[in-house]
Amino acid sequence: MSNYLKHMAGYKQSQLKNKSFAKIQKLFDKAMTWVNMFVDMDTELVKESSKKAEAEMAQESSSKRAGEELEQEVAKKRKMEDDKEKEDLKQCFEIVQDDEVAIDAIPPATKPAPIFDREDLENLWKLVKAKHGYTMPEEAYERVLWGDLKVMFEPHIEDAVWRNLQGHKVKLWRLYDSCGVHFVRFNNMHIYMLVEKKYYLTLPTITDMLNKKMQADYWNEMCYQLLKLMTKQLKK
Structure with a gap:
């Protein structure tokens, strides 16, 4: 011993x-x-414990794979839905170059220059607002410019342009993606709007815009997002 x-x-x-x-x-x-x-590694108890651990690891791995597959399936389904939505929205779009737009469709004095970018427009609005504030200018051209920019950057439900929409048919709906602005021309009035803003458009006007189709130089993400915003407003 x-x-x-x-x-x-x-x-x-x-x-x-x-x-x-x-x-x-x-x-x-x-x-x-x-x-x-002391339990030997070859005993049934140890073997059973090892098998249980392996089974738990296999189950955990299987659950992880199932989760990854589900995420991939959801992402795939979402992409298919987005692709279908884009194709549907393209029905409300047509490619038209600037030189193809009818000469009398947009008055030259009110047509935004394609070389403008958003910063140019924002700076122009700051200058006009600094000069005139919220008082409509008397001079005709300045009055048009002031009204266009005010409606574009600081729209208000009381603005006359929204009250006059009813009954006016859309003649042209044009996107200028260089400055992020879309333009709607009616029989005797027009509106400039920023692509990301919601404006006080009537449902008949939005329907008329979509039926008329939005014109742009080419299809891009801005076209898609703008049409998506319009159809979303229409559904509400």
């Missing part, structure tokens, strides 16, 4: 020296109890 305790349980000779047989027996029994509690 002493040899076993020294070689297997790690006791030193000095620890066992002068101990009685009963005490050595007690230490030996304690060491054997510890040995008997």
Whole structure:
């Protein structure tokens, strides 16, 4: 027992020296109890535990794959829906170059130059507002410019242009993507609007615009987003 305790349980000779047989027996029994509690890697208990762990890992991996597949399926379905929506909205669009637009469709004095960008328009509105404030100018050209820019940047439901929409048919709907502005020409009036803003257009006017079709130099994301905004307003 002493040899076993020294070689297997790690006791030193000095620890066992002068101990009685009963005490050595007690230490030996304690060491054997510890040995008997040890489970060999080949036992059924360990094998069962290992199998359970592998099954849990496999289930977790399977759930992860299922989640990734679901995300891919949702993304694929969303893309298909977006593609279909774009194709549907293209029915309200036509490619027309600037030189193809009828000469009398847009008065030269009110047609925005394609080289304008948004910053140019914003700076122009700041200058006009600094000069005239919210008081309509008396001079004809300045009055037209002031009215166009005010409606474009700071539309208000009380503006006369919205009250006069009823009964007017759309002659032209044109997008100028260089400055992010779309233009609607009626029989005897016109409106300039920023592509990202919602304006006080009547539902019949929006319907007429979509039926007339929006003109642009080419199809792009701005065309899609503007048509999407218009159809969304129509549904509401």
